[in-house]
Amino acid sequence: MSTTSSAGRAGRKFTAVVAVTGLGLVALSACGSSGSGSGAGDEKTVTLVSHDSFAASKSVIEEFEKESGYKVRVLKDGDAGQAVNKAILTKDNPQGDVFFGVDNTLLSRALDNGLFQPYEAKGADKVAEEYRADQGKHRVTPIDSGDICVNYDKAYFTEHELDPPKSFADLTKPKYKNLLVTENAATSSPGLGFLLGTAAAYGDGGWEGYWKKLRANGVKVVDGWEQAYNEEFSGSAGGRKAGGDRPLVVSYASSPPAEVIYADPKPKTAPTGVADGTCFRQTEYAGLLSNAENTAGGKALIDFLVSKKFQEDMPLNMFVYPVVDGAKVPGEFTAYGPQAEDPATLAPAKIADNRDQWVKSWTSLVLK
Structure with a gap:
């Protein structure tokens, strides 16, 4: 949706990352603190686990950190498929608080393995109906889409x-x-x-x-x-x-x-x-990891990922489309890469x- 060796877009044991999440052309421009683990004992750090294609503008990350009081730490875990598989294997002792980058092709695998705990994000009601999944349980929140x-x-x-x-x-x-x-x-x-x-x-x-x-x-x-x-x-x-x-x-x-x-x-x-x-059409989701140490920070981060600010920042960083109604798409996308009118x-x-x-x-x- 995905970026480095693709999307994310990735194998999602699927090994090329969401290229649009793709294209191996962009890198994360803002990370929070580094180190191992999910920031155990540090309630002011929230850790996002993702594929290698996650990217966001430094100013947008800093705005979230200032408004929320949480420092964002991003842990990139390889291509999307590898990241999903590793998250499942470590679900009892997760590496972070939020996972971003599981798409509709592998979503059932993540849900069936209990990777996420329920959380209905603030602003989730503004996500276009066509992208919603797991309604009623709210274990994942749609973040982006791509064809x-x-x-x-x-x-x-x-x-x-x-x-x-x-x-x-x-x-x-x-x-x-x-x-x-x-x-x-x-x-x-x-x-x-x-x-x-x-x-x-x-x-x-x-x-x-x-x-x-x-x-x-x-x-x-x-x-x-x-x-x-x-x-x-x-x-x-x-x-x-x-x-x-x-x-x-x-x-x-x-x-x-x-x-x-x-x-x-x-x-x-x-x-x-x-x-x-x-x-x-692919859709990528984020979810609050089961056994996350910083659930409050994780919830705030998911709210941020579905906010208009982040949604409008995504296209030129990860080459994916926003899923929130009213989020603007860059002119370059309209001119050179419009979404398919009738995708499979x-x-x-x-x-x-x-x-x-x-x-x-x-x-x-x-x-x-």
């Missing part, structure tokens, strides 16, 4: 006088043979999201057949977002330097604006585009019931 989509290299398609693909079905056509690189669904958040998108589009009885066609059409699979986007994809700044030769990559709808914002000099238009018919989605219960078996079947089908 996993196939990105394309505009220059390649112009040079080859070829229209870029628009849909999942297009990707199986002969004219796009050997052009797509995606991430491993068992080790990467965007890879998993892309798999879920195909499951949503083709259903239980059709997604495997779709992947057989995609495999026959030369799809390349790599471990994570960082390799796919910054090494294999010909349209990214990193890919161009690395000699990437794949003009189609599974990434995020927010990747094009990042290519503009971080370019020097800045181009007038984004060098990459998004195939809108290939998008799957799956009910959390559907993901929970099928995710592990889908990944197992996908691995057998695509990688063997």
